[in-house]
Amino acid sequence: MAEIIDTADEPERALERALATLHGSDPVALPTETVYGLAADATAPAAITRIYAVKGRPRFNPLICHVSDLAMAEAHAVFDPLSRRLADAFWPGPLTLVLPLAATSTIHDLATAGLDTVGLRMPKGFARTLIRRYGRPLAAPSANTSGAISPTSAAHVAADLGDKLPLILDGGPCPVGLESTIVKVEADGVRLLRPGGLDAAAIEALTGTRLIRPERPGAAIEAPGMLASHYAPAATVRLDATAVRPGEALIRFGGRRIAGEEAATVVLDLSPSGDLAEAAANLFAFMKQADATGATAIAFAPMPPEGLGEAILDRLARAAAPRG
Structure with a gap:
């Protein structure tokens, strides 16, 4: 070790x-x-x-x-x-x-x-x-x-x-x-x-200009983190969840409750106050914590796309992508 x-x-x-x-x-x-x-x-x-x-x-x-x-x-x-x-x-x-x-x-x-x-x-x-x-x-x-x-x-x-x-x-x-x-x-x-x-x-x-965004994830590997499937837990990942399904863990944001969350294997809030910097700092640790519950899937509540939310959503999209 x-x-x-x-x-x-x-x-x-x-x-x-x-x-x-x-x-x-x-x-x-x-x-x-x-x-x-x-x-x-x-x-x-x-x-x-x-x-x-x-x-x-x-x-x-x-x-x-x-x-x-x-x-x-x-x-x-x-x-x-x-x-x-x-x-x-x-x-x-x-x-x-x-x-x-x-x-x-x-x-x-x-x-x-x-x-x-x-x-x-x-x-x-x-x-x-x-x-x-x-x-x-x-x-x-x-x-x-x-x-x-x-x-x-x-x-x-x-x-x-x-x-x-x-x-x-x-x-x-x-x-x-x-x-x-x-x-x-x-x-x-x-x-x-x-x-x-x-x-x-x-x-x-x-x-003074807007950044040019990629047209789709994984289109060309020019830098690390561009693979379509990446940052993935053992459990499957479900995005933009508005309700929790049986056996799922829930990761939410901004203190907003989600329907059925009382049945989740665990409920984690990336930032109860809606702070995207706090959410970014917590993201990977919370994914590991949710995965450790043995959940069949990790449901993520909707996240705002602005600011650091863009990077958080990029990681989540790759975590939820089909795995080869």
Whole structure:
């Protein structure tokens, strides 16, 4: 089983153990502001292969590479002026930029799935400190079995992958609770590849134009999180529920009661006050809690589509998609 180290109680020990593990080409589960990541050296094929093996992840699905500063980012990707403005405004934070690979980049093809672009993000907190100390980008998809619910606590990681990892770094609950927003600057505008923990409206306010939305989920795999079926619990997921069916768990929003909820295996409210940031932070943990009841299905009450609701609804649509 994985060793678990609290990054607040033992920061130096956590860093030293993480560095030793990374140098040994093994992945480390680490906290970020979005979700827990499964991090390994983005320049080392053996390390990247271990990520795919631990997650059971399709190798055509690229990995986000995490950097500690703009100098590291610019060594691996070519920034156009607008992408640089986005980085200046929102890094460190829950934004991933898909950029052309630089000729100088040593990020391995296994991390980019052979594409000529790379998704880069600069995380906050302990993860950024670790990358700075390591000196190279870390590929870090969510620390869970591929396609399953993303982890927002060290306990989630331990329950899913604890027997496959040497080290889990415990930084407490993730404050954002959704994966990063992914965008790509193109000739005709900024394309939203995945809504996430950065509200799309904040990006639109900076650029002065509306983001180009994908026509349908999973149409082309240019970035992580674009598979049609993803973020899925064991139970089936039913959206826009106005009544609870026998054997279902209920996840609602805004304190609004749903018909038949007294018969639900559990009733969870993402945010009784209707706060979308609170709902995003609770989403994956509540999905895991509902799934653990043995419910035949998880019924989700309607959610507002604006703000972070766009990202929440994207995750729910993929969780409810047919599974291959």
